[in-house]
Amino acid sequence: MQCSCLSCRSCAGSTSQILDLGTSPVANRLLDAPHDSAPLFPLGLVQCQVCGLVQNSTNLPGSLLFDDKYPYFASVSSAVRQHASSLANALAQRLASNTRTLEIGSNDGAVQVALAQHGIKCLGVDPASGPAQVARSAGMQTCIGTFDSKMVDKILTDNPTFDAVHMSNVLAHVGKPNLLLIEAARCLSDDGILMVEVQSWLALARCGGFDMVYHEHHSHFSLSSIAHLFNACGFAITEVETHNMQGGSLRIWARKGTAHAEDILAAIAAEAAQLARAPDQLNAALIRFRRDSERFLAELGSTPLYGYGAAAKTVTLLAASGQHWPLLAIADAAASKFGRYLPLNGIPIIAPTDLPPEGGEMLLFAWNLAGEIAPNYPNWRIHVPVPHLRVLQ
Numbered sequence: 001m002q003c004s005c006l007s008c009r010s011c012a013g014s015t016s017q018i019l020d021l022g023t024s025p026v027a028n029r030l031l032d033a034p035h036d037s038a039p040l041f042p043l044g045l046v047q048c049q050v051c052g053l054v055q056n057s058t059n060l061p062g063s064l065l066f067d068d069k070y071p072y073f074a075s076v077s078s079a080v081r082q083h084a085s086s087l088a089n090a091l092a093q094r095l096a097s098n099t100r101t102l103e104i105g106s107n108d109g110a111v112q113v114a115l116a117q118h119g120i121k122c123l124g125v126d127p128a129s130g131p132a133q134v135a136r137s138a139g140m141q142t143c144i145g146t147f148d149s150k151m152v153d154k155i156l157t158d159n160p161t162f163d164a165v166h167m168s169n170v171l172a173h174v175g176k177p178n179l180l181l182i183e184a185a186r187c188l189s190d191d192g193i194l195m196v197e198v199q200s201w202l203a204l205a206r207c208g209g210f211d212m213v214y215h216e217h218h219s220h221f222s223l224s225s226i227a228h229l230f231n232a233c234g235f236a237i238t239e240v241e242t243h244n245m246q247g248g249s250l251r252i253w254a255r256k257g258t259a260h261a262e263d264i265l266a267a268i269a270a271e272a273a274q275l276a277r278a279p280d281q282l283n284a285a286l287i288r289f290r291r292d293s294e295r296f297l298a299e300l301g302s303t304p305l306y307g308y309g310a311a312a313k314t315v316t317l318l319a320a321s322g323q324h325w326p327l328l329a330i331a332d333a334a335a336s337k338f339g340r341y342l343p344l345n346g347i348p349i350i351a352p353t354d355l356p357p358e359g360g361e362m363l364l365f366a367w368n369l370a371g372e373i374a375p376n377y378p379n380w381r382i383h384v385p386v387p388h389l390r391v392l393q
C-alpha cells in the first residue's frame with residue numbers, strides 16, 4: 001500500500017492509502033447553472049495504522065463543503081422519519097419523563113419532533129440554516145451554528161447540563177471528531193447518556209458501497225476505531241446496535257467513564273478479521289462497477305436514461321465510474337434541489353412528478369431507499385448500482 005503523509009484525525013497515528021477513486025467535485029455543492037464551475041479534488045481513503053480509523057485522503061475545509069444552500073433535509077425520506085421515530089423511542093426507554101436532551105446536527109428537527117411526542121425536550125444545533133429554520137418553524141428550539149467551544153459556552157450559559165446528548169450521522173462529517181466529543185461531554189450531566197449513530201465501515205465494505213465515500217464524509221468508523229476515539233475522549237461504550245440506515249449503521253450508547261463493557265470488548269475482537277478484508281472488498285466492488293458500467297452504457301446506446309436520487313453518493317458513483325453518463329435528468333424528492341444541477345456534467349435535477357409518465361430506463365442512485373422508491377414507478381425499468389449494477393424491476 002502507498003504511504004500517505006496524512007495523520008489520523010482521531011489518534012494522530014500514521015496512515016496508508018486503501019482506496020483511490022480518482023477526482024470528484026464536492027458532492028453536495030449543487031450548481032445554479034449547468035456550466036458553473038465545479039473544481040475537482042482527489043477522492044480516496046486512508047486507514048490509520050494505530051487505531052484503524054478509515055478517513056478521506058483529502059481534507060477540505062468546512063467552508064468548501066457546507067453553505068446556506070446545503071440541500072439535505074432529513075424529513076424528505078419516510079425511511080428517515082421512521083428512523084427518527086425509532087431513535088426517539090430508544091432514547092425515551094432510557095430516560096425519565098421530563099428530561100432534556102441535546103441533539104448535535106438536528107437538521108430539520110425530525111428527531112426533535114419525535115422526542116416531543118414522548119414529552120422530551122430536545123435542543124437542536126445545526127450549522128445549515130435552511131433545515132434549522134424548518135425545525136424552528138415546527139416549534140423546535142434550534143441553535144444555528146457550528147457545535148464548538150464557543151457555542152457550548154453559550155448553551156451552558158442558558159441551560160443546565162443535559163440528560164442525553166445524541167447525534168446521528170454527524171461524527172463522520174466533522175474534521176475533528178475528538179474535539180466534538182469533548183464538547184459533547186461538557187454538555188452532558190455526569191450520569192448522562194451519549195448516543196452516537198455512524199455509518200458502519202464494515203457494512204459499507206461488505207455491500208461494496210464505495211459511493212458512500214465523498215469529501216463531506218471525513219471518517220468511516222468501525223466499532224474498534226470508535227471505541228479507541230471514545231476512550232480518548234472519556235467515554236465508555238455500554239451497548240451497540242446495528243441498523244439498516246445508510247446501508248448499515250452502528251448505534252452506540254456510552255456514558256462518561258474509561259472501561260468499555262465486556263461484550264463490547266468481545267465484539268471488537270470479533271470484527272478484526274473482517275476489518276482486515278474490508279479494503280479488498282471495497283476495491284473489488286469499484287473494479288466491478290467500472291467494468292459493469294462500461295457494458296451497461298454500451299447496451300443502453302441512445303435509449304433515454306433518467307436517474308433518481310441527486311445525493312452525494314450519486315456524484316461519487318458517476319465520477320468514479322470513469323464513464324460519461326448521458327443522463328437527461330435526475331429526479332429527487334427534495335424541493336430545495338429542483339432547478340439546480342449536479343456538479344458533474346451539469347445534469348439537471350427535477351421533481352419526481354416531472355419524470356416522463358410513460359416510464360423508461362432509470363438508474364436508482366438512492367439504492368438504500370429502493371424499497372421506498374421503486375414501487376412508485378411500476379412502468380420504469382429500474383437499475384441499481386450497488387452492491388452491483390443490476391436490474392431491480
Ligand SMILES: [Zn+2]
Pocket residue numbers: 008009010011012013048049050051052053
Ligand atoms: Zn488513528
